[in-house]
Amino acid sequence: KGNWHSDRWVIIFNRTLFKNRGITDPYTLWKQNKWNWTTFEQAAKDMTYKNNGIQVYGFGPGMESALYGLLASAGKNIVTINNDKGTIANNSADNTVISAATLLTRIRSAGQCVPNGSDWSMFTKGQCAMWLTSHTQVKKGREFDSMTDDWTTVPVPSPEGKEMIVPYGTTGFGIPKG
DSSP states (O other): OOOOOEEEEEEEEEEEHHHHHTTOOHHHHHHOOOHHHHHHHHHHHOOOOOEETTTEEEEEHHHHHHHHHHHHHTOSSSSSEETTTTTEEEHHHHHHHHHHHHHHHHHHHOOOOOSTTTTHHHHTTTEEEEEEEEEGGGSSGGGGGGSSOOOEEEEOOOOOSOOOOOOOOOOOOOOOOO
């Protein structure tokens, strides 16, 4: 609890922006079992627009975090370590890994992603509709205390037709031997 070494990954989203645009929000999609990579990409597209001359982006992650979160939501990692066999597998050619990277590339290439993926103020100022982050980022005393818009979280979407997996990450430290 309160430890940044162990985090569940979530999508935070600005309910006010979705309501004002008349777009079905991620929470509603999640409750209807329709929150997946396809509806996530559509939401990023639908929520990228100009609001009184100010650019609003559909999505705003740190791209490394986004890839990690999407892969974890599909039960995949770029690298798999098998301690029993003493092997490390590079999964970068796996279809799910390629699909997650391609999805993020499409969103960024279409201009639906905050150009500087680490600028939290874009979300807190209402210039970004969704953000992928760890649950510890949204606790009291952080950036979101200043927000006046209504916001909440949903799980990171899993691929369409797949069981939803809530991504969880941990930061481990160790001293290698040998």
